Amino acid sequence: MTTDRAKEKAKALLLPLAVLLAFxxxxxxxxxxxxxxAPPSEIIMALAGAFAxxxxxxxxxxxxxxxxxxxxxxxxxxxxxxxxxxISDTLNRLMEVTVEAVRPIPSIALLPIALIALGxxxxxxxxxxxxxxxxxxxxxxRAAVRSIEPRLMEVSRALRLPAAQxxxxxxxxxxxxxxxxxxxxxxxxxxxxxxxxxxxxxxLGLGAGIMLAQQALxxxxxxxxxxxxxxxxxxxxxLLVVAQHRLFGRAALSGDSA
Amino acid sequence: xxxxxxxxEVIPGQPRPQIAFTDVTxxxxxxxxxxxxxxxxxxxxxxxxVGASGCGKTTALRLAAGLYQPTSGRVDFDGQLMLHPRRExxxxxxxYGKALLPWRTAAGNVSLALEAGGMPAAERPARIExxxxxxxxxxxxxxxxxxxxxxxxxxxxxxxxxxxxxxxLLMDEPFGALDAMTRQGLQDEVLALVAAxxxxxxxxxxxxxxxxxxxxxxxxxxxxxxxxxxxxxxxLPRPRxxxxxxxxxxxxxxxxxxxxxxxxxxx
Amino acid sequence: MNRNATVWLWRAASFAxxxxxxALWQLIANLKLVSPVFLPGPDRAWTSxxxxxxxxxxxxxxxxxxxxxxxxxxxxxxxxxAIGAIIGSSRIxxxxxxxxxxxxxxxxxxxxxxxxxxxxxxxxxxxxxVIAFGAIWPIMLATIHGFAAVEPRLYEVARSxxxxxxxxxxxxxxxxxxxxxLAGMRLSLTVALILSVVCEILAGLDxxxxxxxxxxRAFRSADLFAxxxxxxxxxxxxxxxxxxAEHRLLAWQAAQR
Numbered sequence: 165m166t167t168d169r170a171k172e173k174a175k176a177l178l179l180p181l182a183v184l185l186a187f188x189x190x191x192x193x194x195x196x197x198x199x200x201x202a203p204p205s206e207i208i209m210a211l212a213g214a215f216a217x218x219x220x221x222x223x224x225x226x227x228x229x230x231x232x233x234x235x236x237x238x239x240x241x242x243x244x245x246x247x248x249x250x251i252s253d254t255l256n257r258l259m260e261v262t263v264e265a266v267r268p269i270p271s272i273a274l275l276p277i278a279l280i281a282l283g284x285x286x287x288x289x290x291x292x293x294x295x296x297x298x299x300x301x302x303x304x305x306r307a308a309v310r311s312i313e314p315r316l317m318e319v320s321r322a323l324r325l326p327a328a329q330x331x332x333x334x335x336x337x338x339x340x341x342x343x344x345x346x347x348x349x350x351x352x353x354x355x356x357x358x359x360x361x362x363x364x365x366x367x368l369g370l371g372a373g374i375m376l377a378q379q380a381l382x383x384x385x386x387x388x389x390x391x392x393x394x395x396x397x398x399x400x401x402x403l404l405v406v407a408q409h410r411l412f413g414r415a416a417l418s419g420d421s422a
Numbered sequence: 423x424x425x426x427x428x429x430x431e432v433i434p435g436q437p438r439p440q441i442a443f444t445d446v447t448x449x450x451x452x453x454x455x456x457x458x459x460x461x462x463x464x465x466x467x468x469x470x471x472v473g474a475s476g477c478g479k480t481t482a483l484r485l486a487a488g489l490y491q492p493t494s495g496r497v498d499f500d501g502q503l504m505l506h507p508r509r510e511x512x513x514x515x516x517x518y519g520k521a522l523l524p525w526r527t528a529a530g531n532v533s534l535a536l537e538a539g540g541m542p543a544a545e546r547p548a549r550i551e552x553x554x555x556x557x558x559x560x561x562x563x564x565x566x567x568x569x570x571x572x573x574x575x576x577x578x579x580x581x582x583x584x585x586x587x588x589x590x591l592l593m594d595e596p597f598g599a600l601d602a603m604t605r606q607g608l609q610d611e612v613l614a615l616v617a618a619x620x621x622x623x624x625x626x627x628x629x630x631x632x633x634x635x636x637x638x639x640x641x642x643x644x645x646x647x648x649x650x651x652x653x654x655x656x657x658l659p660r661p662r663x664x665x666x667x668x669x670x671x672x673x674x675x676x677x678x679x680x681x682x683x684x685x686x687x688x689x
Numbered sequence: 690m691n692r693n694a695t696v697w698l699w700r701a702a703s704f705a706x707x708x709x710x711x712a713l714w715q716l717i718a719n720l721k722l723v724s725p726v727f728l729p730g731p732d733r734a735w736t737s738x739x740x741x742x743x744x745x746x747x748x749x750x751x752x753x754x755x756x757x758x759x760x761x762x763x764x765x766x767x768x769x770x771a772i773g774a775i776i777g778s779s780r781i782x783x784x785x786x787x788x789x790x791x792x793x794x795x796x797x798x799x800x801x802x803x804x805x806x807x808x809x810x811x812x813x814x815x816x817x818x819v820i821a822f823g824a825i826w827p828i829m830l831a832t833i834h835g836f837a838a839v840e841p842r843l844y845e846v847a848r849s850x851x852x853x854x855x856x857x858x859x860x861x862x863x864x865x866x867x868x869x870x871l872a873g874m875r876l877s878l879t880v881a882l883i884l885s886v887v888c889e890i891l892a893g894l895d896x897x898x899x900x901x902x903x904x905x906r907a908f909r910s911a912d913l914f915a916x917x918x919x920x921x922x923x924x925x926x927x928x929x930x931x932x933x934a935e936h937r938l939l940a941w942q943a944a945q946r
Contacts, residue, residue, distance in 0.1 A: 176788030200807035261703040262710055268924030270883045273897075273917045275890070276905030280913070281727045352795060360799035364887050371800070378803035386807065390800050397795035489845055507849040520842040525864045525941040534860065538850035566944040586850065 202384035211388035220373065220392060227369035228396075230286055231358035234293025235351055241294070242301025242350075243343065247331060249302070250309025250339075263302075271296035271357055275365060285368070289361045296357045297350040304346035308339035341412040348404040355397055370396075438501060440465045440590060440622045441486055446495035447647075448481060455481050457647035458495070465589075468616060468623045470637035472630055472680065474688055478648025479626045483592050486624055487513045499590070509539060512583035516595040518575040522567040528554060528578050529563040535585035549585070557581040558611065573604040577611075584615065590622045598628065606664055609636060613662060630680045634673055635662055642683050652683045729911040734918060737911040746900075751919055753896035757885040758878075758927075761820025765881070766874055769825040773832025773870075778862060787833055794830060798823035798880070799887060806891070816888035823884045824877035831873025835866025868939055875931045882924055897923075 184204045190196075191203035202210070214220035249256040271292050278288035312335065320334045336343075362371020374389035439462030448456045456478045463469050471479045484490045485497050488507040497504045499511065515521040522531050532550045541549065554563055557577040567575050576596055583591060593612075597605040613636060616623055627633050633640045637656050644651035658672055667673055711731050717723060718730030729737075741747025776782040776790075802819055809815035839862050847857045863870075889898030897916050904913035 172784065173788075175784050179785050180789050180792075200804060257699045258703050258706045261700075261707040264925070265707060265921070268928055269917060269921035270879070270886055270924055272883050272886050272890075273901060273920040276901045276913055277727075277917065280905045280908060280910070356797040356799065359797040360883070360887055363799050363802050364890050374800060374803045378807050381807075383807060386803055390804060393800045394793070394796040397797055398792065401795040487849055489848065507851060509849075509851050511849065513845075513849050515842060515845075517842060520840045521846055523843065523861070523864070524945060525867070534846075535850055537860070538852050538856070566941050568941070568945040 198383060199381050200383050202387055206384040207387045207391060210382070210384035211392060214385065214388060214392075220370075220389070223368075223370045223373040223389075224392075224396065226286075227355075227358050227362065227371065230289040230361075230369065231293055231351075231354040233286070234290040234358065235297050235354040237290065238294040238297025238350060238354070239301050239347060242298040242346075243305050245298070246302040246305030247309055247335060247339075250306040251331075251335070256306070267299050272360060272364065275361060279365065284366055289358060289366050289368075292361055293354050293357045296353050300349050300353065301343075301346045304349075305339060305343045308342035308346075309335055311342075312338045344408055344412060348401075348408060351400060351404055352397070355400060359393060437464055439463055439498075440467075440500060441624070442498045443482075443485070444496050444498070446485060446492045446497060448478075448485060448490060449493045450481075454647040456485070456492075457649050459649060461641070461650065463590075463622055463624060465622055466620055468625065468636060468638045470625045470627060470633035470640045471643065472627060472633045472640060472684070473643035473648070473651075474645055474684060475628070477643040477645035477687075479643055480594055481648065482643070483513070483594050483624060483626050486590075487511055487592050489513075509586050510589040511592060512586045512588035512590070513592040514576075514579055514583050514594065514596045516598050518572065518579045518596075518599075519567070521579055522575060522582075524567055527564050527566055528559060528570070528581075531567065531578055532581050532585050535582045539586065553581045553585050554578075556584065556615065571604075573600055573608065576600065576608065580612070580615070584619070588621055590624070591616065593623065593625045595627055596625075597632070605632075610662075610664065612636070613660075617661075630677060630684065631668065634658075634676050634680065635664075635667060640676070640680065642680060642687070644687050651687060652680070654679065725910070726908055727910060729914055733911040734914040737909075738915040738918065741912065741915055747915065747919065750895060750897045750900040750916070751923070753894065754882075754885050754889065754898065754920075754923065757816055757820060757888065757894070757896060758881045758923075761817050761885070762824050762874075762877060762881040764817070764821040765824035765877055766828055768821070769828030769873070769877075770832050770870060772825075773829040774836055774858065774862070774866075776829075777833040777836025777866070778858070783833070783837060790826075790830060790833070794826060798826065799884065802887065802891065811892035813894060816885070816892060816894055819888055820881050820884045824881045827876040827880065828870065828873040831869040831876075832866060835869030836862055838869070839865045868942060871931075871935045871938065875928070875935070878927050878931055879924065882920070882927070886920065 188203045188205060191201070196203060211220070249259065274292050274295055275288075278291050282288040282291065316334055316338055320330045325333065358369065359371040362369040363375055364371075366372065370389060370393050374386055374393070377383075377386035377389055441461075441463040443459050443461040446456060446459045447454065459482065471482065473479050481490065485492060488497075488499075488504045488511065491505070499508065523534065526534065529547075529550045532553050533546055536546050536549060550563065551560070554560055557580050559574060559577050559581065562570065562574065567578065570578065580596075596612075597608055600608065609632065625633070625636055634656055640654045640656060641650055642652040642654075643649065654676055656672075656676060658667055658670055715730045715732065718725065718728055718733075738747065776786050798819075801822055805815045805819045805822075809818060843861050843865065844857070847861050852860065885896060886898035886901075888894060889896035890902045893899055897920050901913050901916035901920070904910070904916060
């Protein structure tokens with residue numbers, strides 16, 4: 165069984181390895197001179213260089229700081245609204261039009277507003293990331309609260325728990341697995357939005373780093389940043405999937421489809 | 423019911439079998455599922471196959487359908503080696519819920535077989551209506567499978583198979599998932615349909631009464647690996663009747679014999 | 690009848706709440722609680738919206754954004770479904786190719802923008818490439834999943850009917866995968882809108898992204914808000930249109946529940 169798994173993984177690695185090797189060979193054979201491409205060996209060297217002078221580490225710190233700060237704020241707001249809307253049908257119905265009107269605004273469209281209000285820097289990026297993260301959390305936590313076993317709610321009513329305790333002791337624990345799925349999705353969104361804001365306009369972090377490398381006509385460094393951004397996205401995803409497994413077991417993953 | 427009476431008199435070995443298994447062995451994943459199975463099914467015969475679970479009865483049916491190829495030996499249809507499924511052989515699956523297209527209505531599901539057979543679009547609606555009436559689903563043409571009961575879905579699957587105008591109908595525990603009343607009704611309808619069309623039938627079931635009630639012949643398979651353990655000719659008058667046939671002394675005798683066989687096979 | 694009336698009543702109440710939020714916004718603007726440089730009242734945003742449409746400026750920008758979005762999304766849909774179908778219906782491709790694609794999925798797609806700029810410059814072609822590249826992932830991965838998840842029994846039915854390979858794809862696999870594919874296309878619509886705006890901002894292409902950026906630089910906050918409102922409207926209308934299409938195409942799914 166495990167050898168089968170290993171075999172599957174090896175097969176999966178075959179294609180990317182072949183592509184990389186072919187590209188390296190082609191680049192060397194043609195003595196590639198390009199503003200947009202560089203052979204894998206040079207990309208690795210550039211990546212090592214960027215690590216050596218700490219530039220990529222600083223950029224990573226800036227991007228992750230903005231992404232996580234925005235994610236935290238977005239999660240708190242989204243969760244508060246989602247739970248409130250999930251508990252109170254009246255509130256949910258009254259807010260429906262407002263939510264539907266604000267939600268489809270693409271987060272990136274807020275960029276110019278944030279820019280004139282807050283200027284360049286962490287704050288505007290955090291605000292935009294937070295706005296983007298609110299919606300998936302709100303929608304999914306609202307659905308999670310609504311789908312809580314009605315019997316549980318009856319129990320809490322029978323126990324005459326005060327509202328705050330009902331939220332804290334019954335609703336949040338019951339909805340937690342699905343809320344975590346929402347959090348995982350939002351974490352991915354947070355990273356994407358942070359990098360996008362940096363690429364579009366904000367002069368900090370990995371997005372700005374990759375843009376600078378492009379403008380400096382350093383395709384090796386640019387692609388090194390691309391690889392590194394991909395690796396961070398992948399690592400973040402893996403980390404959260406593993407955390408989800410650990411915390412909630414297999415059952416939680418079924419919430420993915422919702 | 424002249425057809426049924428004629429079929430009943432067929433003497434084994436006389437006409438060329440429509441489906442013939444010759445020394446068929448099938449291995450899947452290193453396990454022998456069926457070993458040295460030889461079997462002839464005469465044109466127009468109603469053959470029932472019973473056996474404990476794991477005896478390979480569904481596998482045998484899939485070999486007859488051309489969905490599997492034997493590891494050794496051969497399966498022939500009308501004297502020709504069977505290399506792939508054919509439109510003259512229709513198969514009714516047990517899990518009707520999975521075998522119907524959920525995005526097509528009842529009419530659309532029947533139409534699939536007509537489309538595959540190359541019938542012009544203009545001729546299809548009339549034929550579809552006729553087939554749905556035949557299986558007792560008139561007026562349900564516009565319903566999706568999910569809107570129908572289990573019995574209705576199985577009728578629909580039978581209608582699609584009839585649309586193939588099959589020479590052979592393979593049925594894999596078609597009524598296994600239905601309640602007793604629905605099952606009896608469908609048994610009689612299948613007998614009438616088969617009598618009218620003259621098709622050859624191989625009918626797999628785990629219900630011994632059902633096998634005797636429907637079949638001209640019943641074979642019982644032994645498991646691990648699957649092979650023939652018993653073969654019984656059913657000399658019961660046709661048309662069959664849910665009450666009198668089941669009370670017939672011959673029915674009871676066959677039932678006892680088959681029951682003992684299954685019990686012995688399980689030990 | 691009664692039920693219907695209640696639904697409409699709630700809807701009206703919900704609109705009233707939204708209207709009161711706009712009134713609140715107006716009040717804040719009128720009292721100048723926030724500098725009017727940043728926050729125009731809804732009245733000023735509306736005036737700007739009307740003026741922008743009557744002199745054609747805003748209409749052109751909207752058309753530009755819709756065009757970028759539509760071309761990129763359509764290209765991504767066609768290519769995504771085709772490639773996804775090929776990979777999803779072949780076990781070999783699923784083993785060797787699909788994992789690489791899954792590996793690339795969490796990559797923030799906007800990171801491809803500098804590479805596209807290096808290859809194609811600050812051009813229309815660059816924007817279309819980026820939008821299509823970003824939008825293809827959800828569609829392609831959903832199609833692969835949809836094709837891989839077709840009920841095997843249906844393939845057996847198709848085999849026993851001796852259906853051609855093409856007929857199997859169009860009559861069995863594609864319809865069976867359509868819920869997944871449409872869900873992927875819906876996700877991609879959002880991605881396409883966001884990337885359109887980003888590319889317009891970066892490359893100065895005609896579109897709402899460029900409009901909002903210029904308005905911000907010139908501190909014309911009313912024009913800026915008019916642009917943002919239009920972008921929100923674009924997101925809303927396209928997503929409603931997609932929902933309606935899904936509702937129509939997947940009517941059979943409603944029966945299953």
